[in-house]
Amino acid sequence: MTERERDDHSGIETTGHEWDGIKELDSPLPRWWLWVWYGTIIIAIVYWVLMPAWPGVTGFTRGVLGQSDRQELSSDLRALEAIRGAGAARLRSASLEQIEADPELQAYALQVGQSVFGDNCATCHGAGGGGGKGYPNLRDDIWLWGGGLADIQKTLVVGVRSGHPGARGETMMSAFGRDQLLTEAQISDLIEYVVALSRRPADRAAVARAAPTFQVQCVSCHGPTGTGDRVKGAPDLTDAEWLYGPDRDSIRNQIWNGRNGVMPSWEARFSPEMIKALAVYVHVNSGGEGAAPAATPALAATAPKPTGQ
Structure with missing residues (x-):
């Protein structure tokens, strides 16, 4: 049997592996590490005996203690x-x-x-x-x-x-823009009408043009004065409370897409x-x-x- 080479500096045998002239030492594992490893093996075996551990075809090992988290x-x-x-x-x-x-x-x-x-x-x-x-x-x-x-x-x-x-919510708000129920111009005017209902400055000419549209399309749910209807879940358009936002872009999005919460x-x-x-x-x-x-x-x-x- 060929004797393994030893490192001249440390006196430890080498494994025979070499990279760019650097040889790997076959250093033994630290004694403390070995005892910890053996200890974990012993603990695992004790656990397998005491506690449910191994799955089987129709069940699992119950363990001596019969422990069940369930x-x-x-x-x-x-x-x-x-x-x-x-x-x-x-x-x-x-x-x-x-x-x-x-x-x-x-x-x-x-x-x-x-x-x-x-x-x-x-x-x-x-x-x-x-x-x-x-x-x-x-x-x-x-x-x-x-x-x-x-x-x-x-x-x-x-x-x-x-x-x-x-x-609740059998009555749905229509998507007036997406479903082409109203024109872009009608929706723009209707936005101003809703803004005016909430007592904010709005384009008066647009409000006047939107009044007939509001009466035809919106009164059935929001009421003739825009105060809403709790039976239908239609919000009051005259207050300062806005579920999707009070700015004109948010109002337009609501009219255009007809959001309906769930x-x-x-x-x-x-x-x-x-x-x-x-x-x-x-x-x-x-x-x-x-x-x-x-x-x-x-x-x-x-x-x-x-x-x-």
Whole structure:
């Protein structure tokens, strides 16, 4: 057997590999590293014995301890449901008005509603419910379909253009430009008419030209004076609240494309008591339409109340 070459400087054998005159040393692994490696192997074997580990054709090895994260989660959820049971039962049997009139029950509803809102509604409406462009502000007193407790509850149950049989929003705004229902000139005049409705300076000649168009195309939903219709979810065009923006480009985009918002129905996902809690949470934090003061002020102050949408 040929004796392996040793490095003259270190006295360690080389592997025989050489790159540009540099030879690789066959240095042994550090003793501490070997013990750590052996230790991890021992720990892995112990884990395989104690815990579920190896998959099989029809199942998996259960382990000596029989540990199951799924069973632990189910047990924890059952314990949580038991804790919440009393409060949920009270929510289920009380009316929305009774919930808001009872400080203790209202506080419980606000806690549940805040949790549900944060997990499911904040994505669109914002953490504080302030909304954004295309998403309604839930902290003011401007409501397309009404801001009373029953109105909010119904919107949560059926949604808006959600496919639910009772969904709000059966009436859709037409895409007057995209579908060539109005000419470019008519839409330009109509923009000035809408601007004038919101009490801002507008081209008077264009407003006069657009008046017949508004009467024919828009009055059926927005009303003869442009104040809207909550039954149809048609917004009030005379206030300073704008879902998609108040500037002329935004108004033109709305008239041209006929935007129609969508909100899911939560009936299949939330229990009746969760929907009640969420309705109370939104209603109390909006501060409008007969809302009672929050039993827990901190819950009602999750974000500064915006002045508009």
